[in-house]
Amino acid sequence: MISERWTASAVEGLISLPLESLLTGDYEADPALVHERLRTRYGPVAPIDVMGVPVWFAMGYDEVLHIMQNAREVWSKRVDHWRAYAEGRVPADWPLLALLQADNSGFHDGERHRGLRGAWIAGLRPFQEPGSEQAQRLERAMVRYCDDLVGVIAEGGPAGSADLAAQYARPFPLLVANHLLGVTIERGEELLEDQWRLLDGADSAGAYQRLHAALLELATVKRQRRGDDLPSYMIEAKPDLTDEELARELMMLSGFLDFTGSLICNVILEAITNPRLRESLSVGAIEEVVNRVALANPALANLTFRYARTEVKLGRFTIAAGDPVMLSIAGAHADPRFAGALARDTIRSTRAHLAWGAGPHRCPSQRLATQMSTIAVRRLLDRFSTLKPALPSGRLPWRPSPFVRALRALPVHYELSRSFSGTPRPESGGEPSPPALKDATQDGGDGRPRSGLLAFLRRLRRTQ
Template identity: 90%
Template structure:
């Protein structure tokens, strides 16, 4: 029975078409081949099955950009605009449902979204504004975090084997998040571990509950006593933001961290396997290398769903009101109409890529993510004179995910540069007194508890 909210034609089309399962081993191994097959068969928009749910998969560059810009307000991020969900046809235990029902700015439209996004922009501004005191302190802290991570990786000696994903690229953004949140060192250690468990661990449900409680406590504390940190700036920009709303917004940092850590790993992989890119890093063109990798291998490969508010012609199909669309950044970048104009043999690349999004939901932390990636890659390559992959490229394990193209691990054989091999190791470098007030003002370093956690990552435990 068709709900009166939707036209009768809405049940035709997507649910009546043969659907190809998107998240297969083939897709995990090489998404580009799947994109090519879908594009050849269907054009810029393809009907697919995502974990048992029918979805329109948008691969065309122009189509993805048009939906992102949403100039005519045709597309919504609110799950209650999804017809199948409204009619009870999405299983309650469908794996992605909890994410799509999240009550934060990533899944709101209109004034509600603009108000919450404004708080993010104001909160991040001091850390992204070139030359500001907060940005300078954060940059110094980033460099130290990189050196601390390298120090733990290299405890076995000047040569050895390490995993640049689990021991460097992915933990680094977690340390940066502690700085942004203005956390005490002790609480920061707990939250780093729970952020890690949330993104990659058997206790993700427990980690989510603990993180939510910790962020709610943090929001309450920052409202009572402001600091030089992201939550305090967000409260200042939007005083009517409740503690519960702020905690839900700050939980979005997990997605930002996962995206940024994955981008760092993808840039590292390209830098150590592509001599031309490694040469570019050596001459200081690291920002352009990050941009090039964001184009060729975007960490955020696909975006969370949007829902048509009315029937829309897209590609060869009519998207019915209430149908979900999943925008593929990776697919759009490979669209011959876009990619055909790029010089693939050049390090320099277009800034027209969609890795940072576009329109109302464009990433508000683009500069910060790019800076983190550039510092992490530059510092790593400065500290090691040799980094050689320990596995062939076609054997590297990628994390199965509908959204992120992320390495599960990046094993390498390393050789420390002579200038770094003689510096003090982590044992002697991580026990200074905490900064005044117990918070990381940009000059504190991880204490022994956090280093113990990083050492467990090194041992693979």
């Protein structure tokens, strides 16, 4: 519902139009139907309200791509270009405000953005370069993480029930985060649990504070003693990056890894509900499934806002300078102009989807996120001879969110493959955690203590 602060203000453009709330039960159950309704009524761009705040919702493929590419720099990602925000009309407690105000590369333009983005690209390069030592080490670690997670599930017996979201798809990227960050496994568990809390809402404010403090400490440690890890490579690429700036960039990892967990869930769902897929799941075939799921059910369904710097025509409307536009990737993929062209198999290939963004803010980690998804799904299908959804697809619970399309749980019935013993590595007997984050590029490889990790996962299993 739009509050009086909007209707009482200068009544023109966006706020003078009837606004449909985006986040309703209908949207949670079936966003595609809501997109279709909006598209029929308004065309490729619709006026909506997001948690009480008026926003334009772009769902046309051409419009979304055009804004992402931002060819003539008409669009800004900086919140201070939002007219309603500058005029104090956005309530201080509006739930999305803290995210949009974040001082990191995702919310800057121009030179400042290019500098921070350059640090990300350089920091991720060693992990994404095929055949590099760091990429190979990361790949081995990913396989081990998958096996550890399956090992904990298997403690429930050779056949049984599991929640593959909580016990597999979501913790896996967090384990990868610890590897990328280059933290000791003991202290890494605190980070891991706080990232989990941050994303799940339970003690989210406390988790944010602790995570920020830990990442700031990590930035300081890495500046003094570099390792083969993302923060060290980022410092190397941009030595003038302050510890505070680096910590703020690294805070973004939680969100990105959450999208990765969501994508993995969506791919697992596709793989276990489509029996034909299981027969031919080579690496290449799984990569293609990841690509198709990213198109049909993008984990990051809608993006944070862009603000018009000048008045601009979009769809059937004129967008006033300072208006916010939310880009809908899911909506753009369903646009008949795009989907229709795909169906006819013409110039627009399935690779022309926008799940990784486009233009100056395009995801610098597509290869890594695709590899994580491919390994996680391949390993899971190797380890289990049977995986059947425990709920019909219409009853699967989705997380209510303006941005992600993510399963809250993915309950399955499973049977382990005979070839997999499922015995997790022995616990070490609880060694004390070190007082500070230590530089450690080993990521809990064979022979290193893993008691905290296993305990954490067992707790997840019990709290399902």
